[in-house]
Amino acid sequence: MTDALPTRLRPTAEDASVTQLELFFDLVMVFAFTQVTDLAAHESSVLNLLRAFLVLAVMWWVWISYAWLGNVVQADEGLARVAMFAATGAGLIIALTIPEAFHSQPGGWHGPLVFAVGYLVVRLIHLGMFWLASSHDRQLRAQVVRWAAGSITIGTSLLIVAGTTTGTAQVWLWIVAVAGDMLWTLFAGNGWRLNSAGHFAERHGLVVIIALGESIVSIGVGVAGLSISGPIVVGALLGLAVSGLLWWAYFDVAAKVVERVLKRERGERRAQIARNCYTYWHFPMVAGIAGLALGLKKLLHQLGGTEGHTIHEALPAVPLYALYGGVAVYLLGLVGFRHYATRVVLWPRVLAAGVLIALLPAAVGMPAIAALGLLCAVLAGLIAWETVRYAQPRDAVRHAE
Structure with a gap:
C-alpha cells in the first residue's frame, strides 16, 4: 500500500x-x-x-x-x-x-x-x-x-x-x-x-477490558435498588476478585508474549497469528466473560434477598453453569491464544478449567455465595501457582526492554 x-x-x-x-x-x-x-x-x-x-x-x-x-x-x-x-x-x-x-x-x-x-x-x-x-x-x-x-x-x-x-x-x-x-x-x-502489530494487540486488549468492565457493571445492576448488606458486600468483592484474576491471567504475561511474536513475524504467518489468536481465540474469552457477567448479575440479585431468596439458597442451574462455564471457556481461550503463537500449552490453565467443570455438580447444591467463593479460590490458586512457579520467565517477559 x-x-x-x-x-x-x-x-x-x-x-x-x-x-x-x-x-x-x-x-x-x-x-x-x-x-x-x-x-x-x-x-x-x-x-x-x-x-x-x-x-x-x-x-x-x-x-x-x-x-x-x-x-x-x-x-x-x-x-x-x-x-x-x-x-x-x-x-x-x-x-x-x-x-x-x-x-x-x-x-x-x-x-x-x-x-x-x-x-x-x-x-x-x-x-x-x-x-x-x-x-x-x-x-x-x-x-x-x-x-x-x-x-x-x-x-x-x-x-x-x-x-x-x-x-x-x-x-x-x-x-x-x-x-x-x-x-x-x-x-x-x-x-x-x-x-x-502494537495497534492490533492494544485494540484487542481494550475489548477484553470492555468485557471485564461489563462483568463489574453486572454486579451493580444485580443489586440496583437493594439495601446494602453483608452478603451483598461479600458477593460484590468476590465478583470483583474473579474479574481481577481474569484480568491478571490475560495482561500479566500472555498478552505481552503473543504481541511480541506478532511483531516479530512477517507476511502470511503474521496475518495468520492476527486472525487466529485475536479474531478467533479472543471470541471465547469475550463470550466467557459474558457468561461470568450473567452469573454475577443473577447471583448478586439473589443475595439481596429479592423474591423471597435467602443467602443459603443455591444459584439456579443456568446462571451457575454460565458462571463456572464462562470462566472455564475464558481460560481455554487463553490457552489457545498462547498456543497458536508460541506452540506452548498452558497446562495449569487447562487443569483449572477442568477442575471448574468437575466442581459444577457440587456447586449446584451450595449456597450461591459459597459457589462464588469456590470459583474465586480456584482462580486465586491458579494465579498464585503460576506466579511462583514461573517467577523467573515471568519477570523476564514483564521487564524485557
Missing part, C-alpha cells in the same frame, strides 16, 4: 496506537455487551443462552471487522472518519435492537429484520472502505474480493432471511449464518495486511 490512497485515506503506521475515534466506536460495544447480558438474563433457559451467544457472535464480528480496518487505514483521517461515524450509528441501531433480535415487540418496526438490515449496513461500509484502501494493493484487493464473495453472502443474507422467520428455523438460520461467516473468513486466504 502507498500513501497515495483515494479520498485522503492514510495508511496506519507501524508504531500507531488506538485512536480516540476507535474508542468512541467501542462505546457501542460497551452498550451491546450490556444488552446481551440483559437478553441472557431475561429467561433462564438453554435456548435463551444460545440466542444471546449468537447475538454476541454477530456483535463480535462487527467489532473485529473495524479492528482490522483501523489497522490498514487510520480511523480518524479522511473518508475513514466519516465511515467510522456511520458504522457507529448503524452499530448503535443494532445494539438497540438486541432485545428484539429474535422476537419483535408490538407497536414498532419488525425487530429481527431491523437488526439484520443494520448488520448489513455495517458490513457494507466496512467492505467499501477496504475496497478503497486496497486500490493500490493487488494482493489485498484479491483477498477482499475472495472474502466478500462468501462472507457477505452467508453472514448477512441468512440473517435477513432469519428476520422473516420464527422458532426453530430462525435459530438454525442464525447458527448457519454465524458459523458460515467465521469458517469462510478462516479459509478465504491469508492475504490480509497488518500494518501495526
Whole structure:
C-alpha cells in the first residue's frame, strides 16, 4: 500500500496506537455487551443462552471487522472518519435492537429484520472502505474480493432471511449464518495486511477490558435498588476478585508474549497469528466473560434477598453453569491464544478449567455465595501457582526492554 490512497485515506503506521475515534466506536460495544447480558438474563433457559451467544457472535464480528480496518487505514483521517461515524450509528441501531433480535415487540418496526438490515449496513461500509484502501494493493484487493464473495453472502443474507422467520428455523438460520461467516473468513486466504502489530494487540486488549468492565457493571445492576448488606458486600468483592484474576491471567504475561511474536513475524504467518489468536481465540474469552457477567448479575440479585431468596439458597442451574462455564471457556481461550503463537500449552490453565467443570455438580447444591467463593479460590490458586512457579520467565517477559 502507498500513501497515495483515494479520498485522503492514510495508511496506519507501524508504531500507531488506538485512536480516540476507535474508542468512541467501542462505546457501542460497551452498550451491546450490556444488552446481551440483559437478553441472557431475561429467561433462564438453554435456548435463551444460545440466542444471546449468537447475538454476541454477530456483535463480535462487527467489532473485529473495524479492528482490522483501523489497522490498514487510520480511523480518524479522511473518508475513514466519516465511515467510522456511520458504522457507529448503524452499530448503535443494532445494539438497540438486541432485545428484539429474535422476537419483535408490538407497536414498532419488525425487530429481527431491523437488526439484520443494520448488520448489513455495517458490513457494507466496512467492505467499501477496504475496497478503497486496497486500490493500490493487488494482493489485498484479491483477498477482499475472495472474502466478500462468501462472507457477505452467508453472514448477512441468512440473517435477513432469519428476520422473516420464527422458532426453530430462525435459530438454525442464525447458527448457519454465524458459523458460515467465521469458517469462510478462516479459509478465504491469508492475504490480509497488518500494518501495526502494537495497534492490533492494544485494540484487542481494550475489548477484553470492555468485557471485564461489563462483568463489574453486572454486579451493580444485580443489586440496583437493594439495601446494602453483608452478603451483598461479600458477593460484590468476590465478583470483583474473579474479574481481577481474569484480568491478571490475560495482561500479566500472555498478552505481552503473543504481541511480541506478532511483531516479530512477517507476511502470511503474521496475518495468520492476527486472525487466529485475536479474531478467533479472543471470541471465547469475550463470550466467557459474558457468561461470568450473567452469573454475577443473577447471583448478586439473589443475595439481596429479592423474591423471597435467602443467602443459603443455591444459584439456579443456568446462571451457575454460565458462571463456572464462562470462566472455564475464558481460560481455554487463553490457552489457545498462547498456543497458536508460541506452540506452548498452558497446562495449569487447562487443569483449572477442568477442575471448574468437575466442581459444577457440587456447586449446584451450595449456597450461591459459597459457589462464588469456590470459583474465586480456584482462580486465586491458579494465579498464585503460576506466579511462583514461573517467577523467573515471568519477570523476564514483564521487564524485557
